[in-house]
Amino acid sequence: MSTQDIVQKLWNLCNVLRDDGITYHQYVTELTYILFLKMADETGADKDIPEVYRWGSLTSRSGIDLKKHYYTLLSKLGEESVGRVAQIYANASSSIEEPKNLEKIITEIDKLDWYEAKEEGLGDLYEGLLEKNANEKKSGAGQYFTPRVLIDVMTELIKPQLGDKCFDPACGTFGFMIAANRYVNANNDMYALSDRQADFQQNKAFNGVELVHETHRLALMNAYLHNMNANITLGDSLAQSAKGLKDFDVILTNPPFGTKKGGERATRDDISFQTSNKQLNFLQVIYRSLKADGKARCAVVLPDNVLFAAGDGASVRRELMNFCNLHTILRLPTGIFYAQGVKTNVMFFTRGTTEQDNTTEVAFYDMRTNMDSFGKTRQLRKSDFAEFVAGYEDPPKRTGERWSRFTREEIAKNPDDSLDLGLIRDDSIVDYDDLPDPVESGEEAIANLEEAVDLLKSVVRELRALTEGK
Numbered sequence: 001m002s003t004q005d006i007v008q009k010l011w012n013l014c015n016v017l018r019d020d021g022i023t024y025h026q027y028v029t030e031l032t033y034i035l036f037l038k039m040a041d042e043t044g045a046d047k048d049i050p051e052v053y054r055w056g057s058l059t060s061r062s063g064i065d066l067k068k069h070y071y072t073l074l075s076k077l078g079e080e081s082v083g084r085v086a087q088i089y090a091n092a093s094s095s096i097e098e099p100k101n102l103e104k105i106i107t108e109i110d111k112l113d114w115y116e117a118k119e120e121g122l123g124d125l126y127e128g129l130l131e132k133n134a135n136e137k138k139s140g141a142g143q144y145f146t147p148r149v150l151i152d153v154m155t156e157l158i159k160p161q162l163g164d165k166c167f168d169p170a171c172g173t174f175g176f177m178i179a180a181n182r183y184v185n186a187n188n189d190m191y192a193l194s195d196r197q198a199d200f201q202q203n204k205a206f207n208g209v210e211l212v213h214e215t216h217r218l219a220l221m222n223a224y225l226h227n228m229n230a231n232i233t234l235g236d237s238l239a240q241s242a243k244g245l246k247d248f249d250v251i252l253t254n255p256p257f258g259t260k261k262g263g264e265r266a267t268r269d270d271i272s273f274q275t276s277n278k279q280l281n282f283l284q285v286i287y288r289s290l291k292a293d294g295k296a297r298c299a300v301v302l303p304d305n306v307l308f309a310a311g312d313g314a315s316v317r318r319e320l321m322n323f324c325n326l327h328t329i330l331r332l333p334t335g336i337f338y339a340q341g342v343k344t345n346v347m348f349f350t351r352g353t354t355e356q357d358n359t360t361e362v363a364f365y366d367m368r369t370n371m372d373s374f375g376k377t378r379q380l381r382k383s384d385f386a387e388f389v390a391g392y393e394d395p396p397k398r399t400g401e402r403w404s405r406f407t408r409e410e411i412a413k414n415p416d417d418s419l420d421l422g423l424i425r426d427d428s429i430v431d432y433d434d435l436p437d438p439v440e441s442g443e444e445a446i447a448n449l450e451e452a453v454d455l456l457k458s459v460v461r462e463l464r465a466l467t468e469g470k
Contacts, residue, residue, distance in 0.1 A: 323358060
């Protein structure tokens with residue numbers, strides 16, 4: 001049974017829980033608790049789980065006895081285990097009230113043929129489940145889930161290398177870091193690493209911070225199933241406690257949109273412009289967290305307002321272009337995120353060795369205007385990025401109309417150093433230049449009216465003549 005087949009079967013089981021009033025997001029969390037035990041059993045990685053709470057302890061019970069044992073298991077694994085097991089089950093609780101529903105889920109999971117899924121990678125199976133959840137609007141999960149295609153494109157263009165210290169300050173389910181790890185593994189002989197290199201890649205290379213407890217749990221599970229002993233902190237990257245997270249070689253991220261609840265500002269004292277706009281705060285944290293060696297690089301998804309916001313927005317843009325070489329901005333199409341209609345961009349930049357005048361020219365690619373409408377029926381594909389990727393990697397190929405570039409001097413002439421640039425003409429909007437000359441149109445209309453009047457006069461004369469002839 002393929003990974004895709006198992007994902008679909010697991011997702012279909014959510015129907016079992018509707019009678020319990022369980023949401024899609026709760027369902028994925030519940031599945032995380034249960035799947036972890038099953039996957040640990042399948043891979044022989046259950047040594048960190050007390051024998052009394054392993055997968056077999058669930059399949060050997062039924063009814064009320066199963067429900068009681070399951071509730072105890074959730075509590076004890078969080079309290080008595082160590083390492084990742086303890087983190088995954090920290091403060092775990094169940095939303096399943098009906099014992100027969102719990103038994104149904106465990107029975108169905110146990111019946112699945114896991115052989116092919118293990119070959120393909122259980123991590124990919126779990127990611128598939130997370131993606132299903134994100135694509136279901138009722139789940140609300142799309143707010144923290146970035147399309148895998150976009151993650152892969154951003155990662156391949158940033159090109160994380162062996163020895164790079166990578167970071168996502170708003171890591172969600174850890175998708176960017178998993179993609180970075182996958183890229184490094186695919187482009188290097190991991191069996192040829194020294195013990196020191198292997199230790200770094202396994203334990204230090206990939207880092208993230210996630211604010212939401214349940215999402216943090218999903219991230220831990222995702223990393224575990226990809227055999228990554230990553231550092232995933234439960235916390236707020238905008239808080240003072242995260243100040244020490246810096247000197248990274250690579251940052252890949254899609255920080256949350258909107259403002260801080262209550263309008264409060266970031267508490268970190270190492271950013272210049274503290275504002276209630278979370279995106280502007282995250283952007284400052286990001287470029288200040290990059291190593292100032294001329295090579296540390298970032299790709300970040302940000303909404304349009306970051307490109308043109310006045311006040312602190314203008315100050316942040318100026319500081320960004322001073323600290324970093326902001327070399328490319330990709331204007332993304334609408335409809336690719338859960339929040340419909342949100343206009344977003346990917347900003348690519350490299351931290352300089354100084355903090356002054358690092359940006360000389362910014363290239364823009366418009367993937368938004370006159371594009372297909374993306375969503376469930378027309379999902380984003382890697383091929384949609386082909387022209388952008390070609391031009392990004394080889395500047396002489398930036399020949400299409402969607403490519404444009406502006407010097408720093410040209411940008412400075414815009415109000416507030418606005419970066420709201422690079423969009424091509426929208427064919428759906430009537431351009432004034434395409435309209436006929438109003439004077440000529442008026443004269444033509446008058447001529448047509450005069451001709452009509454003359455025609456009517458002629459008809460009236462003929463009718464009168466006929467009447468008088470009688």
